[in-house]
Amino acid sequence: MKVRHVLLMVALSLVILAALAACGPAPTAVTTAAPPTAAPTVKPTVPPTAAPVAGDPYKIGFVSSVTGPTSSLGIPERDTALMVMEQVNKAGGIKGPDGKMHQLTIVTEDDASDASKATLAAKKLVEQDKVAVLIGSSGSPASVAMADYATANSIPLISMASASTIVTGADGKEKKWVFKTPQSNTPVTQVQADYLKAKGITKIASIGVNNAFGQDSRNAMKAIFPAAGIEVLADELYQPGDKDFTAQLTKIKGLNPGAIVVHATAAEGAPLTVQAKQLGFTVPIVHNHGIGNIDFINLAKDSAEGILFPIGKLLTYKVLPDADVQKPILAKYDADYTAYTKGASLSTFGGHGWDAVQIAILGLAKVGPDPVKLQDFFENGGVKNFVGITGIFNWTASDHTGVAKESMVLNEIKKGTWVYVAPADYKNMPDVK
Amino acid sequence: MKRLLGYSNLITLLILSVVMAILPLVLPNNYQVSVMIFVALFTILTIGLSLLMGYAGQISLGHAVFYGMGGYLTGILATRWSLPPILAMFLAAAITGGIAYFVAIPILRLRGNYLAMATLGLNVIFTLFLTQQTDWTGGPNGLGSIPKLSLGGWVVKTDVQMYYVAWFITLVILALSLNIVNSRFGRALRSIHSSQIAAEMLGVDAAHYKVAVFSLGAVYASIAGSLYVFWIGLISPSVVSINLSVELVVMVAIGGLASVWGAIFGAAAVTLLTEVLRNVLPQLLSGASGEQEIIAFGLILMIVMIFLPEGLTTGSLLRYRRWRADRQALKELGVAPHA
């Protein structure tokens, strides 16, 4: 028994060391700068305008949920980031404040929709890969965990999740190092409230998913609806992955609401809508921005007719007036993303990722890979009237999200596609019989 | 000490302590230190589960519950009532152990599959409770702003400091568990595992021992949970998922059932495997990402269990002994053994 155990321990130690060695930083091709000349007295001749010298690559750390419950958000985000990286590098890279062209390296990591893994991934990116700025993650709990790490280690973080607690501390002030690109649930809920008021609906029943996304949305609803004169008769819940909602819908039916408000993503939102219609509901069904991709329409098929939901302008950009500043950006993203992913459906989540990466590139081009300078750039005027996919961004010290309510518009699903609904038409919606 | 643990265990423990003490000086960055902290936490969890599964023969698919309970309780005590961290940790462990004790009494009367399902039920109910009771637990977003651990005047701030604290506690628990296994308590446990009826006939109060080891495992888990919240500063319901409970069972099995040392192996193997895959796979297969990583993880899991079904430690030991015995037999027959 004796020698074996000792041998075992030695073996264990070797295994650990070997594993950690394998985890070591990957050898990177370092473009070394020319060593300083040793003769300062000689006046250097001004070289003719040479081709821009290549500098060290600029690194962005990108954490998203490629696997796990939030993977339908994380995969489009990651694919968008890789697409932008390819585009930027094909065009030569980022021109830094030093005048040199720098290749862009986006290191992507999967957090498996888990807050602990998100923190670990962030550590790896910052300490091993030495990134200058972090982007992540797809879901709110993981983003809050990354926000804590970013604050403790003075690295700027741009999150792609929507909870306001990600960027706003308990004291009501914005966290210095943390920013985000999705608007919070407040503008979404305000559009819903505006619609309901225009229709004269005063009693609604709510059904939502029992996770962070659903809870944030329901909290916004409970805060805004009563003030708008709308009573929430029921607050039903379901678990992520549930397949049958008949029980909750039956309960709601008994209450005779004027409309149903749903807080869901496509995977459950679609069968829920189908079942609601099959159970004989004829009142308007209002979703939130969780169903912002083609999956909902593909899954709900005919039952998707007449569904109303607030969403960014991405899905209906084709009907925007040409004067709208977002239109060309949205059109280009549609073309690029569809080509890069060979036909993946557009999703607003990928849009949040695009915004985060582009803003990071903006910062890198202006001030270089210095975390402190980047934070200053983001917070103090660097992101001003930035035309993104989610909306037009204005980041200030008191607002690290900076997307106005006007970036949210009401859409109706008609004949398998999205139709823009102007506020003046709210009272006529849904216009399907 | 020698009498409590046995020579071999003592020497191994010492070697382990020395290696763990030197390791942070060798590791290049905080990320790798953090990985090792996770190994420590999972080791504590796995030891408790290993005692329950390997020695008492009871399966639990809900061990993550006590990890989460410890973490949440510590967080609530430290933030709401501003208790000093150490006190919060002890109180959380006591409360968790107490709850485990009361839950164990009815549940451990079940056997086999029913016990598995009951512990699964515990996990489901607890996770739902955490998600719903927003006032106390922060709901799906969890609890945040949990203060750091402070011992006397010293605040454990950096990863390296937490590493030493975590591994110190891990080694203490390891020594404690080895002692238990080699003591009368441990022998009683093993007799229950072999045959509960026979053990009871010999005067062993099976129910009492099973409940005791279940509660002990819960206390260990609670300590690990406390360390987690002191280190990361926040906790959310995703930490208490059934996935984690299953992962812990996997760690116990991989390390080797019925072996406290196996617990470290299992915890280290599974944790390090995930991180190694994260780092190495993208280099081997260009463009490999999360999707490929979990396939590789699943396949490696299967391969390890197929070829070393008793786990890494027990399995390797068995193979080694068989190899030695074969060589011995060949020698006695006068046949020259192959290299």
Add this chain to the structure above:
Amino acid sequence: MALESQIVQLVFAGLTVGSIYALIALGFVVIHNVTGIINFAQGEFAMLGAMFAITFSEKTSLFNRVVVVTLNWPLPIAIIASVAVVSLIGMALYQLAIRTAKGASVVSLIIITIGASIALRGMALIVWSTDPFRLPNFTTGAPIQWMGAYLILQNFWVIGTTLVILVVLYFFFERTMLGKALRACSINRVAARLMGIDINKMAMFSFALSAAIGAIGGIVIAPSTPMAYESGELLGLKGFVAAIMGGMNSAMGAVIGGITLGILEALGAGFISSAYKDAIAFIVLFAILAARLSGLLGQGAKQQESGL
């Protein structure tokens, strides 16, 4: 909605969901009876059944849209093909993983199936990405209205399929040689071998059968609930609970366990709290188990001593 209508609606919903759980539970029970293993990859069989059926019958883009498959086979053919493919996967799982680990303890074999379920899920993620898919309804038409409740047509298919499978299994186990051989293995493995039954063949067949039943389960719910790469996880879990509720050793028990679980969930969510829906079933279960330490139709606590 009047109370009777609510109850009818909820019971019907519970029957439907319960039938799914029952189908998954049947898969668990078949493998467990013949081999003693709990196959954690059972839920994945259901998921794969649905995914293959969809890929065979509709235009699907695979591997992150690199490959587009347009087989467009008629639905019945696609279903049969899918069940066949998933059965093969079940057999492969047995041959490659379980059989190779000869003599391993039950816990080790369970871990192998856990590894298999992780690997299968990852492969499904690569092939079909995170997109959810659904099949068209088997029969089109408005829901039947009865006592104020709306009974959706596809749900009749689900309940009906479960009953048909139950009957088929009954005849299979009672009247055919193969079925009786399987039963012999579950009663006493050594005696079965002594009688000349090839244990390995029986085990492999039980995996194929379980996989087929699981696949059918996934296919019948695919019209009403979209299936994605991770759908197998929750289904497997619920099916596992249903199997244990039914005693883990008879097909009838599995079905009763499944239906009971489904109805408990529906009634609990409808009348008590939708937030704690999953917990309600467990709480009721604990009450039943506390009263009777043997499940609903099981053999009793003593039989479970060897257990896991």
